[in-house]
Amino acid sequence: MIKQALDTLAAALLLLNGIGALYGGINLILHRDGSSIQLSPHWLLHSPFTDYLIPGIILFVANGLLSISAFTALIMQLKNYAYFVLAQGAILTGWIVIQMYLIQTVHPLHLILGCMGLTLIILGLILSKKY
Numbered sequence: 001m002i003k004q005a006l007d008t009l010a011a012a013l014l015l016l017n018g019i020g021a022l023y024g025g026i027n028l029i030l031h032r033d034g035s036s037i038q039l040s041p042h043w044l045l046h047s048p049f050t051d052y053l054i055p056g057i058i059l060f061v062a063n064g065l066l067s068i069s070a071f072t073a074l075i076m077q078l079k080n081y082a083y084f085v086l087a088q089g090a091i092l093t094g095w096i097v098i099q100m101y102l103i104q105t106v107h108p109l110h111l112i113l114g115c116m117g118l119t120l121i122i123l124g125l126i127l128s129k130k131y
Contacts, residue, residue: 017067017120022064026060029053029060043105059095062091085127086124086125089123093118
């Protein structure tokens with residue numbers, strides 16, 4: 001019963017992150033200036049990027065496709081799916097920390113997504129234990 005609740009929470013977080021990252025990533029790929037999702041080019045001043053193309057590709061793949069892959073592994077109850085949950089939590093948390101460092105600001109969404117990443121790490125650790 002507890003495992004099912006933890007699986008459900010992990011699935012919801014992975015799906016939410018995956019869909020959001022696919023949406024954001026494709027928007028940044030198609031609109032390199034960030035205008036389609038109200039991102040200022042000013043935020044790139046302290047980064048190695050001149051536009052949002054590369055961050056968009058990374059977002060799409062690392063937090064979009066990989067999150068959906070982890071979600072799929074969880075839903076299919078593949079062996080060791082918990083490690084995919086844990087890894088996606090680490091990727092999301094790393095993405096947020098690096099993003100805050102590069103843009104030199106903290107947005108409330110950073111805190112929300114950072115907490116999501118940490119929660120996925122914790123869920124992955126708990127679910128990796130044999131029940």
